[in-house]
Amino acid sequence: xxxxxxxxxxxxxxxxxxxxxxxxxxxxxxxxxxxxxxxxxxxxxxxxxxxxxxxxxxxxxxxxxxxxxxxxxxxxxxxxxxxxxxxxxxxxxxxxxxxxxxxxxxxxxxxxxxxxxxxxxxxxxxxxxxxxxxxxxxxxxxxxxxxxxxxxxxxxxxxxxxxxxxxxxxxxxxxxxxxxxxxxxxxx
Numbered sequence: 001x002x003x004x005x006x007x008x009x010x011x012x013x014x015x016x017x018x019x020x021x022x023x024x025x026x027x028x029x030x031x032x033x034x035x036x037x038x039x040x041x042x043x044x045x046x047x048x049x050x051x052x053x054x055x056x057x058x059x060x061x062x063x064x065x066x067x068x069x070x071x072x073x074x075x076x077x078x079x080x081x082x083x084x085x086x087x088x089x090x091x092x093x094x095x096x097x098x099x100x101x102x103x104x105x106x107x108x109x110x111x112x113x114x115x116x117x118x119x120x121x122x123x124x125x126x127x128x129x130x131x132x133x134x135x136x137x138x139x140x141x142x143x144x145x146x147x148x149x150x151x152x153x154x155x156x157x158x159x160x161x162x163x164x165x166x167x168x169x170x171x172x173x174x175x176x177x178x179x180x181x182x183x184x185x186x187x188x
Contacts, residue, residue: 038071041180052184058138063111073177087144094165097125125163137186152178
């Protein structure tokens, strides 16, 4: 018994110094994802990992939030944006697809108009509802994460019809110079 007590006392300093694992959260809230050079995506409407204001959801005005980006990679010809919800019950749900955003653009305003092409800002693709406009967060239950993913591309993309997220992703292959990401949450 005395040997066990001595062994226990000897191990205390080692266990006290061992790293502790952080608790696992059901909602992962990493910092903004950046590519080389510090390419970042932000919004003045909500911070990384924070709730998206109701105005930008199906319970509010259902309009797109203002977004801004900085330090895009050199050689950018266009940007593409995809907003999706990986926590949707049937798998990832795409809320917004926007592509051919001109290289000189560094932000999008609140309530960006939808329906087809917007020559000075880009072209809308199809969301998971089959519509060509922003569809705000609208989870059936629980807290969901919404990822705004901005891609810096070395080309303009040409489609015969409005692409969905999968078609856009396939067309971007080999043209992505960098990616920035902003994640917000929402629960009804």
